[in-house]
Amino acid sequence: MTFQRFVATLLEVERASSRIAMVKMLAEAFRELPPEEVPLAVLLLQGRVAPEFEGLEFGVAEKEAAKALALALGRDEAETVQAVKEKGDIGAYALEVLPRRAGGLSLRHVYGELRAIAEDAGPGSQARKRERLSRLVAEASPEEAAVILRTVTGRLRLGVGDATVLEALALAFLGDRAKKPLLERAYNLTSDLAYVARLALEGEEALRQVKLEVGKPVRMMLAERLPGPEQIMEKLGPHFAEHKYDGERVQVHFDGERFWVYSRRLENITHQYPDLLEALREVQHGPFILEAEAVVTDPVTGEMRPFQNVLNRKVKHLTPELLEKYPIKGFVFELLYADGEVLIERPYSERRERLERWFRPHERLELSTKRFVETTEELVQFFDASIEAGCEGLVCKKPDGDYEAGKRGFKWVKYKRGIAGKLSDTLDLVIVGAWLGRGRRAGTYGSLLAAAYNPDEDRFETLTKVGSGFSDEDLNEVLPRRLDPYRRGERHPRVWSLLEPDVWFEPVQVIEVEAQEITLSPNHTCAFGAVQEGRGLALRFPRFVRYRDDKSPEEATTTKEVVEMYKNQWA
Ligand code: ATP
Numbered sequence: 001m002t003f004q005r006f007v008a009t010l011l012e013v014e015r016a017s018s019r020i021a022m023v024k025m026l027a028e029a030f031r032e033l034p035p036e037e038v039p040l041a042v043l044l045l046q047g048r049v050a051p052e053f054e055g056l057e058f059g060v061a062e063k064e065a066a067k068a069l070a071l072a073l074g075r076d077e078a079e080t081v082q083a084v085k086e087k088g089d090i091g092a093y094a095l096e097v098l099p100r101r102a103g104g105l106s107l108r109h110v111y112g113e114l115r116a117i118a119e120d121a122g123p124g125s126q127a128r129k130r131e132r133l134s135r136l137v138a139e140a141s142p143e144e145a146a147v148i149l150r151t152v153t154g155r156l157r158l159g160v161g162d163a164t165v166l167e168a169l170a171l172a173f174l175g176d177r178a179k180k181p182l183l184e185r186a187y188n189l190t191s192d193l194a195y196v197a198r199l200a201l202e203g204e205e206a207l208r209q210v211k212l213e214v215g216k217p218v219r220m221m222l223a224e225r226l227p228g229p230e231q232i233m234e235k236l237g238p239h240f241a242e243h244k245y246d247g248e249r250v251q252v253h254f255d256g257e258r259f260w261v262y263s264r265r266l267e268n269i270t271h272q273y274p275d276l277l278e279a280l281r282e283v284q285h286g287p288f289i290l291e292a293e294a295v296v297t298d299p300v301t302g303e304m305r306p307f308q309n310v311l312n313r314k315v316k317h318l319t320p321e322l323l324e325k326y327p328i329k330g331f332v333f334e335l336l337y338a339d340g341e342v343l344i345e346r347p348y349s350e351r352r353e354r355l356e357r358w359f360r361p362h363e364r365l366e367l368s369t370k371r372f373v374e375t376t377e378e379l380v381q382f383f384d385a386s387i388e389a390g391c392e393g394l395v396c397k398k399p400d401g402d403y404e405a406g407k408r409g410f411k412w413v414k415y416k417r418g419i420a421g422k423l424s425d426t427l428d429l430v431i432v433g434a435w436l437g438r439g440r441r442a443g444t445y446g447s448l449l450a451a452a453y454n455p456d457e458d459r460f461e462t463l464t465k466v467g468s469g470f471s472d473e474d475l476n477e478v479l480p481r482r483l484d485p486y487r488r489g490e491r492h493p494r495v496w497s498l499l500e501p502d503v504w505f506e507p508v509q510v511i512e513v514e515a516q517e518i519t520l521s522p523n524h525t526c527a528f529g530a531v532q533e534g535r536g537l538a539l540r541f542p543r544f545v546r547y548r549d550d551k552s553p554e555e556a557t558t559t560k561e562v563v564e565m566y567k568n569q570w571a
Contacts, residue, residue: 001029001032001033001037001041001106002103002104002105002106002108002109003105003106003107003108003140003144003147004102004103004104004105004141004143004144005029005032005107006029006041006044006107007143007144007147008023008143008287009025009026010045010147010158011143011467012025012467013025013026013158013160014493015160016493019164019457019458019459021176022160022164022168023164023167023168023171024168026045026160026164026165026168027168027169027171027172028172029041030168030169030172030173030197031148031172031173033107035201037107037108038197038198038201039194039195039197039198039560040107040111040194041107041109042165042169042193042194042197043156043193043194044092044107044110044111044114044151045160045165046162046165046193047150047151047154047156047158047229049111049115049118050115050118050194051115051191051193051194051195051218052191052266052267053107053191053192053217053262053267053269053471054267054268055268056118056119056156056371057118057130057154058114058117058118058151058152058153059118059121059125059129060117060129060130060133060152061153062084062085062090062152062153062155063081063084064126064129064130064133065084065090065133065152065153066080066081066083066084066085066090067080067130067147068129068130068133068137068149069090069093069094069097069134069137069145069149070129071083071130071131071134072098072134072135072137072138073097073098074178075097076093076220076437085531086451088487089150089152090149090150090153090155091146091149091155091156092146092433094137094142094145094146094149094255095142095143095145095146098137098140098141098142098145098230098270099142100141100142101141101142102141102513103139103140103141103143103144105136105139105140105144106142110144110148113132113135114135114136114148114151114152116132117129117132117133117152120132132489133148133149134333136148137149147413150233161458161554162187162193162554163180163184163455163458163493163554164282164369164458165268166180166183166187166191166193166196167180168182169183169196169197169200170182170183170200171202172200173201173203174200174203176202179204179542182198182204182207182208183196183199184205184406185207185210185405186199186207186210187406188218188219188330188405188406188407189210189212189218189219190210190212190213190216190407191216191217191218191219191266192216192523193214208374210291210335211342212337212342212344212405213479214253214254214255214287214288214289214337215253215255215258215260216253217251217253217260217262217266218251218289218336218344218345218405218406219266219405219406220249220251220264220291220405220406221403221404221405221406221407221409221411221412221425222296222407222408223395223408223412223413223414224408224410224412224413224414224564225407225413225414225424225425225561225564225565225568226413226415226568227424227568227569228415229376229379229380229383229415230376231389231547231568232379232396232413232415233373233375233376233379234399235410235413236396236397236410236413238372238373238374238395238399239373239384239396239398240348240349240352240370240371240372240373240396240397240399241371241373241379241383241394241395241396241397241415242333242368242369242370242372242394242395242396242397243331243368243369243371243386243390243391243394243395244386244391244392244393244394244395244414244415244416245293245295245304245331245368245391246293246295246304246306246307246377246390246391246392247293247294247295247296247304247307247310248263248264248292248293248294248307248550249263249264249290249291249292249293249294249550250262250263250269250273250276250292250293250330251289251290251291251336252276252277252280252288252289252290252292253288253289254280254284254287254288254289255287256286256287259277259280259281261273261276261277263550264550264555265441265550265551265552265555271318272314272318273294273328274323275323275327275328275364276292276294276319276328276330276364276365278364279330279362279363280330280365280367282362283359283360283361283362283365285358285360286338286339286340287337287338287340288335288337288338288358289335289336289337289338289419290332290334290335290336290338290355291332291333291334291335291336291364292330292331292332292334292556293329293330293331293333293368294310294328294329294330294473295310295328295329295330296309296310296312296313296326296327296328296329296553297327297328297329299324299325299326299327300349303390304329304389304390304391305326308546309326310326312325312326312370313328327364327367328364329364329365330364330365330366331366331367331368332355332359332365332366332367332368333355333367333368333395334351334355334403335351335354335355335358336403338354338358341401344402344403344405345402345403346402347399347400347401347402347422348397348398348399348400348401348402348403348411349399349400351403352370355367369386369389373396379396379415382394383415387417391533392416392417393414393415393416393417393519394414395413395414395415396412396413396414396415397411397412398411398412408558408561423514423515423516423517423518423565423569424510426512426513426514426545426566427452427463427512427513427514427515427539427556427557427561427562427565428482428510428511428512428513428548428551428555428556428557429450429451429452429463429466429510429511429512429513429556429557430450430451430452430453430460430507430508430509430510430553430556431448431449431450431451431466431483431505431507431508431509432449432450432460432462432491432492432495432496432497432504432505432507433448433449433450433491433497433499433501433502433503433504433505434446434447434448434449434483434501434502434503434505435447435449435465435501435502436502436503437475441475444475444479444480445475445479445480445483445503446467447465447466447467447496448465448466448467448479448511449462449464449465449499449501450462450464450465450466450511450513450542451461451463451526451556452526452527452556452557452558452559452561452562453553453554453556453557453558453559454527454558454559454560455554455558457496458494459494459495459496460492460494460495460496460507460553461496461497461525461526461527461528461536462495462496462497462498462499462524462525462526462536463524463526463536463537463539463562464513464515464524464538464539464542465499465542466511466513466542466543466544468542468543468544469513469514469542469543469544469545470544474544477566482509482547483505483509486505486506486509487503487504487505488504488505488506489504489565490504491504492504492505492506492507494507495507496525496528497525498522498523498524498525499523499524508553509547509550509554510547510548510549510551510552510555510556511544511545511546511547512544512545512546512547513539513542513543513544513545514542514543514545515539515540515541515542515543515568516539517539517541518537518538518539518540518543518562518565518566519537519538519539519540520532520535520536520537520538521535521536521537521538522534522535522536523536523538524536525531526538526559526562527559527560527562527563527566530559530563531563531566531567537559537562537563537566
């Protein structure tokens with residue numbers, strides 16, 4: 001396929017009136033491709049040349065890309081850099097200045113060159129990347145160049161989520177959108193969309209046979225909410241409750257030699273846990289995949305410290321001083337693979353038993369504290385004990401529940417402290433727009449438009465305006481720094497809103513928000529019509545709690561969860 005055709009598809013998809021139309025256009029484009037190019041197209045659609053967990057980034061800042069564009073045009077470097085900065089979008093600038101020409105690059109060639117740019121590292125790589133990019137831009141049509149430049153600078157964000165790509169692949173190669181769950185399962189196990197595309201081309205049997213692999217992150221299983229201990233007992237019956245530790249969830253893979261650590265967002269964060277890996281190296285016996293909550297402890301007393309402390313370790317160069325100041329302890333709670341056996345389809349009770357037999361203690365490693373509870377009183381008692389031990393509460397686990405990769409279901413239910421007069425749980429919402437401040441807040445963002453995620457429609461539906469809970473530093477510095485790169489002139493195609501904020505953002509930044517209650521509202525689109533015709537759901541007295549960089553927008557609270565919270569709030 002020509003790259004031109006790919007670029008035309010992107011434009012069509014961006015303008016699509018509905019998701020179904022988007023799926024159909026993508027499926028048609030996938031079918032036109034020679035099979036070996038399908039995985040490449042899937043990656044390019046995500047603006048990448050390798051799955052995210054491989055951590056292969058382009059390493060091209062906008063300024064460098066602008067210099068490459070100057071080189072391709074034979075123009076002055078400094079002037080071009082300045083002009084791109086003023087325009088705010090290198091793609092739009094390229095469309096303006098590049099001479100009209102046909103282009104005609106092949107998709108394979110563009111992928112190969114982009115991959116070479118990403119892989120180039122070490123001394124002199126900046127200049128080599130720039131030159132390669134400039135040659136590519138010089139051969140491209142303006143539309144092609146715009147896509148190439150946005151891709152390498154990480155600014156190619158389309159209105160297409162993974163769910164939509166999976167559906168399009170199902171339609172293209174299995175002949176039916178409804179077969180998406182088969183692809184979804186493969187994706188949940190491997191987190192690799194390009195690999196899933198390859199399997200889809202082989203057919204249903206290949207998809208059915210897919211297994212998790214050491215080194216490829218498994219999309220994490222998540223917990224549901226219920227209003228209180230009685231409802232938890234009613235739903236799960238006698239079950240195992242575990243302390244809910246307040247740290248960072250990590251999935252650790254070991255193939256016998258090499259370790260990988262993946263975050264909730266499936267980013268490769270191996271370099272952030274040298275101390276944890278050292279401990280695991282000492283006690284391991286053969287390849288495994290486990291999950292643990294990594295908690296910072298007090299270097300003197302050994303007591304657990306709250307989540308925020310983990311953030312202190314998230315720096316480019318972890319020094320021995322930082323490791324000493326913020327020591328980590330891993331509370332292991334899952335074993336997904338060990339002794340050559342995949343365990344995720346086994347019931348929780350069996351997985352846990354295997355974990356207990358497999359596990360060898362270490363001063364930096366502990367098994368999560370668990371207890372079998374048979375009555376509400378026992379559950380409440382264990383909950384109190386968990387709070388006393390410095391935890392957030394409990395995760396209640398169904399004894400016969402398998403590990404459902406990528407799913408939030410009632411096999412795990414979280415039980416956290418309800419604060420009087422407030423919803424018992426916070427929500428993780430995506431910022432999609434903002435109103436500019438007035439008075440004391442003039443020149444900053446006054447309030448933010450926040451949305452929940454609707455996975456069925458693959459879109460973000462607004463739920464609230466958040467204006468309180470931000471410090472002056474948040475308002476003056478942190479929010480502009482975090483949000484400005486994602487400003488856009490009009491509403492993002494994946495955002496559904498009835499309100500018109502002063503500025504729109506690409507749905508990228510996730511924040512945690514607490515509120516007093518959920519009410520019906522004609523102004524917000526969250527679960528519109530699901531509870532009452534002509535009404536969506538909204539938060540009353542929302543308040544910002546913290547940034548949730550560990551969550552991708554698709555991991556935000558779902559519209560379905562908001563409906564459940566709405567129904568449960570008086571229970
Ligand atoms: P929250 O925002 O309430 O911390 P979350 O949205 O990050 O939760 P949930 O699925 O709601 O994620 O809650 C489960 C999370 O709790 C897990 O992702 C994990 O990070 C953490 N956790 C702590 N201890 C345990 C445990 N023993 N078992 C499972 N998860 C645990």
